[in-house]
Amino acid sequence: MEHQKYAKLLRMAAPLAALLLVALRVVTWKSAIDDSGLLPRDSKLLTVTVLAAACLFAGLWVLCLRLNRLPGTEACFPGGPVLSALRLAGGALVLLGSLLPLLKSEPDAGAVELAVLLAGVVSGLLLCWLALAPERGPRFVWVRLLIALYTGASLILRFRDWSHDPLVIHVLPMLLAWTCCMVEATLLAGFSLGAGHRRSGVLFGLAAAVFTCMSLPDCLLSSRTGIAELLPLLGLALCWAAAALDLLRDEVQAELPPAEPAPEPVPPEASGSSERENLYN
Numbered sequence: 427m428e429h430q431k432y433a434k435l436l437r438m439a440a441p442l443a444a445l446l447l448v449a450l451r452v453v454t455w456k457s458a459i460d461d462s463g464l465l466p467r468d469s470k471l472l473t474v475t476v477l478a479a480a481c482l483f484a485g486l487w488v489l490c491l492r493l494n495r496l497p498g499t500e501a502c503f504p505g506g507p508v509l510s511a512l513r514l515a516g517g518a519l520v521l522l523g524s525l526l527p528l529l530k531s532e533p534d535a536g537a538v539e540l541a542v543l544l545a546g547v548v549s550g551l552l553l554c555w556l557a558l559a560p561e562r563g564p565r566f567v568w569v570r571l572l573i574a575l576y577t578g579a580s581l582i583l584r585f586r587d588w589s590h591d592p593l594v595i596h597v598l599p600m601l602l603a604w605t606c607c608m609v610e611a612t613l614l615a616g617f618s619l620g621a622g623h624r625r626s627g628v629l630f631g632l633a634a635a636v637f638t639c640m641s642l643p644d645c646l647l648s649s650r651t652g653i654a655e656l657l658p659l660l661g662l663a664l665c666w667a668a669a670a671l672d673l674l675r676d677e678v679q680a681e682l683p684p685a686e687p688a689p690e691p692v693p694p695e696a697s698g699s700s701e702r703e704n705l706y707n
Contacts, residue, residue: 429679432492440632443482444639451640455647472595490629494679498622502678509668513557516664521550523657542579549576553665567618574611581608603637606630610666624673631670638663
């Protein structure tokens with residue numbers, strides 16, 4: 427019962443954390459950043475943003491410590507209609523966000539960028555397949571590992587672009603969101619092997635959704651983040667939020683370890699012979 431109580435708290439805490447960070451981001455773009463994209467010299471907003479993100483993540487982490495810690499399997503993701511639809515929408519967004527730059531046929535796109543975009547197309551299709559798959563087993567570890575490789579490559583590629591922007595206030599939400607998406611994608615591969623970490627799966631799944639919500643004002647209120655860049659992140663966040671909500675279900679949190687088999691009774695002949703051996707010894 428205690429696990430279910432903290433699961434309920436997490437289902438309420440994550441949306442509140444997302445709302446707080448979205449509000450802070452709106453205030454940042456509306457009143458703090460000037461037309462040239464700079465903060466005032468004496469502004470403490472970057473410090474406030476970092477502390478708010480860290481404190482909210484720490485709060486989710488503390489709540490996750492009270493969840494069920496049994497090893498997780500693919501049975502933790504039953505594929506209900508609502509969450510399956512959420513996963514399907516997430517896969518479609520990853521697919522669309524990877525296709526849009528490919529259709530533009532930008533001449534300055536390098537081989538690495540094209541490879542990551544093609545990996546995004548494949549990952550979007552795989553996510554849609556996972557949403558529709560009726561049963562999952564150990565073979566799905568390769569599917570999940572491919573998606574994890576895509577998220578890692580996307581983070582590296584974007585970090586290379588972000589390194590040209592010295593203002594942390596601009597890239598912080600996207601950096602946090604993509605990092606949590608990469609970690610969650612890696613953690614989910616363990617569930618296909620029957621060794622998934624339920625607590626970490628909930629933590630980074632919810633954190634990916636929270637920090638992605640934090641990134642939304644960057645696309646809506648500024649021109650620094652395009653819709654094609656936001657769509658894959660939004661799609662991954664939907665898929666990982668669905669995974670976290672699956673892990674927060676009462677059935678998953680109330681699951682008990684398998685009962686140990688009772689010891690077999692010792693035959694009377696065997697017990698008698700062992701007593702005679704003790705006498706002779």
